[in-house]
Amino acid sequence: xxxxxxKHQILFVDDEESITKALQxxxxxxxxxxxxxxxxxxxxxxxxxxxxxxxxxxxxxxxPGMSGAEFLEKAREIVPRAIRILxxxxxxxxxxxxxxxxxxxxxxxxxPWNDDDLLFTVRQSLEQYDLVMxxxxxxxxxxxxxxxxxxLNKTLEVKVEERTxxxxxxxxxxxxxxxxxxxxxxxxxKAFSSLLERYSPALxxxxxxxxxxxxxxxxxxxxxxxxxxxxxxxxxxxxxxKLSFPAKLMDxxxxxxxxxxxxxxxxxxxxxxxxxxxxxxLDHVGLLIRSHHERYDGNGYPDRLAEEEIPLGARxxxxxxxxDKIVSLRVDVDGSVxxxxxxxxxxxxxxxxxxxxxSHLRRESLVSYDPDIVKKFLLLQQSRPSPESRKAAGKGPxxxxxxxxxxxxxxxxxxxxxxxxxxxRALYTKxxxxxxxxxxxxxxNFIDKINSLHETDSVSVxxxxxx
Numbered sequence: 001x002x003x004x005x006x007k008h009q010i011l012f013v014d015d016e017e018s019i020t021k022a023l024q025x026x027x028x029x030x031x032x033x034x035x036x037x038x039x040x041x042x043x044x045x046x047x048x049x050x051x052x053x054x055x056x057x058x059x060x061x062x063x064p065g066m067s068g069a070e071f072l073e074k075a076r077e078i079v080p081r082a083i084r085i086l087x088x089x090x091x092x093x094x095x096x097x098x099x100x101x102x103x104x105x106x107x108x109x110x111x112p113w114n115d116d117d118l119l120f121t122v123r124q125s126l127e128q129y130d131l132v133m134x135x136x137x138x139x140x141x142x143x144x145x146x147x148x149x150x151x152l153n154k155t156l157e158v159k160v161e162e163r164t165x166x167x168x169x170x171x172x173x174x175x176x177x178x179x180x181x182x183x184x185x186x187x188x189x190k191a192f193s194s195l196l197e198r199y200s201p202a203l204x205x206x207x208x209x210x211x212x213x214x215x216x217x218x219x220x221x222x223x224x225x226x227x228x229x230x231x232x233x234x235x236x237x238x239x240x241x242k243l244s245f246p247a248k249l250m251d252x253x254x255x256x257x258x259x260x261x262x263x264x265x266x267x268x269x270x271x272x273x274x275x276x277x278x279x280x281x282l283d284h285v286g287l288l289i290r291s292h293h294e295r296y297d298g299n300g301y302p303d304r305l306a307e308e309e310i311p312l313g314a315r316x317x318x319x320x321x322x323x324d325k326i327v328s329l330r331v332d333v334d335g336s337v338x339x340x341x342x343x344x345x346x347x348x349x350x351x352x353x354x355x356x357x358x359s360h361l362r363r364e365s366l367v368s369y370d371p372d373i374v375k376k377f378l379l380l381q382q383s384r385p386s387p388e389s390r391k392a393a394g395k396g397p398x399x400x401x402x403x404x405x406x407x408x409x410x411x412x413x414x415x416x417x418x419x420x421x422x423x424x425r426a427l428y429t430k431x432x433x434x435x436x437x438x439x440x441x442x443x444x445n446f447i448d449k450i451n452s453l454h455e456t457d458s459v460s461v462x463x464x465x466x467x
Contacts, residue, residue, distance in 0.1 A: 040066030234288035241271030
């Protein structure tokens with residue numbers, strides 16, 4: 001049987017009918033398809049007309065009209081993969097050589113043959129044919145599979161490239177959306193900060209200045225960008241818990257506070273934390289807000305944390321907050337300003353409060369404040385020009401935040417707003433409706449909303465920082 005399960009096709013060619021009949025009888029039990037021909041021409045016709053290729057051809061050498069060698073040579077052209085065996089007499093050695101050279105026979109046997117030898121030779125030849133055909137089938141299958149694999153690889157490369165492009169586009173879109181979300185979150189934070197300033201003008205700019213200074217201190221401590229952002233946001237909102245406090249608590253005049261006033265004031269870190277608690281991205285920010293009045297010696301509030309128990313961001317904000325209260329809000333935190341005014345009466349007000357703030361931080365290092373953060377802050381402050389040097393150079397006062405130094409601003413009509421512009425003032429409609437805080441970076445979405453509101457409640461001009 002062939003590898004495909006079909007019977008082997010065998011052709012016996014001899015001009016003597018008795019011999020072909022003897023061969024048919026000999027192989028009848030082997031369950032092959034046996035064909036016989038009485039000469040070379042008939043044998044070639046059978047080979048050409050057969051729908052199934054022959055596995056084995058056995059031909060006599062001495063036949064009229066066409067010798068066995070000639071027949072096998074032509075048969076090889078029709079069925080090149082068939083096994084070819086030549087039957088010849090002892091004296092036909094030249095015919096054997098000719099058949100090998102021209103017909104490329106695989107075996108030859110002498111006449112008269114031994115039945116067992118012939119059966120063994122034919123069976124062995126058919127096994128060889130099956131092996132050759134299976135090898136060819138496997139080679140063809142391998143080539144076909146390799147071709148399919150090559151085509152699949154080409155298709156896969158195209159699909160990978162297409163998928164990669166899709167992922168890049170989606171990543172770019174996701175990055176843009178994340179940037180929008182971050183910017184919207186930051187604008188919301190600044191809006192909250194502006195609400196507090198609107199409620200208490202005494203705190204105007206305080207949150208923004210503390211945020212900027214806290215970021216600068218954090219950068220000197222090599223905090224990663226995500227932690228710097230959290231510290232900056234917490235600094236913006238560190239006083240947000242005071243939003244509903246009475247006016248007397250907003251002016252830091254502790255001498256007129258009652259016990260209840262003091263208790264209420266000490267609750268503002270917790271109230272600030274509770275305000276941002278429902279925004280998942282601000283969980284850690286809420287913790288920094290809660291802890292910014294803790295003291296390094298453990299005598300702060302609300303949790304009486306000490307040293308490393310206090311979150312690093314809260315320790316940073318505490319230093320920046322105290323400095324700005326003395327320098328910008330003119331709060332005499334511990335009597336330092338009063339003492340300097342008496343001992344150094346010739347100092348200008350700006351320089352007086354700056355020296356008082358630095359003196360306070362040095363004195364309270366290891367008591368109220370982390371000494372390492374105070375040290376970093378003092379190094380930062382040394383890099384800024386002193387009020388005396390600026391006065392000698394004929395320049396006005398310097399804001400201790402260089403990035404927040406006063407910038408020129410223009411009035412821009414609503415119709416001329418463009419993405420990227422930065423508000424120099426909080427934005428309101430003519431009816432007094434609050435829209436956006438100062439320092440908001442305008443986006444297309446903001447501009448669309450401003451234009452939409454402008455149709456019903458006009459916004460006459462917008463104050464924009466110039467480049």
